Amino acid sequence: MPRPARRRDVRQKSRGISPYIFLSIGAVAIVAIALGVTLVNQARSPGEAVPLMPAQFRNAHTWLGISMDSNEKGENIPYTTDPPTHGPHTTFLAAWGVHKDPVPRAILIHNMEDGGVVIWYSPTLAPVDTIKKLTEITQRYPKHVVLTPYPPLTTPIVLTAWERILRLDNLDEGKTVEFINAYQGIDHHAR
Structure with a gap:
C-alpha cells in the first residue's frame, strides 16, 4: 500500500510547475519593467545625463x-x-x-x-x-x-x-x- 501512494506523490509533483518558477519569472518581469520605465523617463527628461x-x-x-x-x-x-x-x-x-x-x-x-x-x-x-x-x-x-x-x-x-x-x-x-x-x-x- 505505501508504494502506490509514493508513486502518486511523485507523479503529482512532476505534473505541476513549481510555484518558485512562477515567482522567479514574475520577479524578473517586474525588474525588467522597472528598468524600462526608468530608461524611458530618463530619455524624456530635459538635458542629458552626466557620467x-x-x-x-x-x-x-x-x-x-x-x-x-x-x-x-x-x-x-x-x-x-x-x-x-x-x-x-x-x-x-x-x-x-x-x-x-x-x-x-x-x-x-x-x-x-x-x-x-x-x-x-x-x-x-x-x-x-x-x-x-x-x-x-x-x-x-x-x-x-x-x-x-x-x-x-x-x-x-x-x-x-x-x-x-x-x-x-x-x-x-x-x-x-x-x-x-x-x-x-x-x-x-x-x-
Missing part, C-alpha cells in the same frame, strides 16, 4: 583630505563635465538669483545638491539681449535658480542640475524653463 564621479566624491565636502571650504574654487578637481553637475563641493551655498561676477564651481555644486539649477553663460559668446532674457527667467524663480557668468564656456549657455546638463547655442526659452521646472527643488543629499 558619475566615483561614489566617494559625488557628495563630498572634502577632496583628497582638503576641506572644500578652504579651497572653495575647486579649480583642480577633475569634474566629469565643465561646468560640473556634481562632485566635491563646499558646505555653503551661493545666493539664489542673478550674479554679475562668476561664482566658484564648488559652491554652485552645493546649490545643485540642494535642488538648484544653475544657468551658466559665456560673457563673450552670449549676446547682451540673451543675458537680459536669462536674467528675467532667473528672476521668476526666487529659490533654486542661479545665473552666473562663466568665462571658460565654449557654448553660449549651459544649464546644469544635479547630474544633468543642457548646452544651448542660442537661447531657447521653452527648453530653459522646461529644464528648470524639471529639476529645481529636488534635494540630492545622500541619505
Whole structure:
C-alpha cells in the first residue's frame, strides 16, 4: 500500500510547475519593467545625463583630505563635465538669483545638491539681449535658480542640475524653463 501512494506523490509533483518558477519569472518581469520605465523617463527628461564621479566624491565636502571650504574654487578637481553637475563641493551655498561676477564651481555644486539649477553663460559668446532674457527667467524663480557668468564656456549657455546638463547655442526659452521646472527643488543629499 505505501508504494502506490509514493508513486502518486511523485507523479503529482512532476505534473505541476513549481510555484518558485512562477515567482522567479514574475520577479524578473517586474525588474525588467522597472528598468524600462526608468530608461524611458530618463530619455524624456530635459538635458542629458552626466557620467558619475566615483561614489566617494559625488557628495563630498572634502577632496583628497582638503576641506572644500578652504579651497572653495575647486579649480583642480577633475569634474566629469565643465561646468560640473556634481562632485566635491563646499558646505555653503551661493545666493539664489542673478550674479554679475562668476561664482566658484564648488559652491554652485552645493546649490545643485540642494535642488538648484544653475544657468551658466559665456560673457563673450552670449549676446547682451540673451543675458537680459536669462536674467528675467532667473528672476521668476526666487529659490533654486542661479545665473552666473562663466568665462571658460565654449557654448553660449549651459544649464546644469544635479547630474544633468543642457548646452544651448542660442537661447531657447521653452527648453530653459522646461529644464528648470524639471529639476529645481529636488534635494540630492545622500541619505
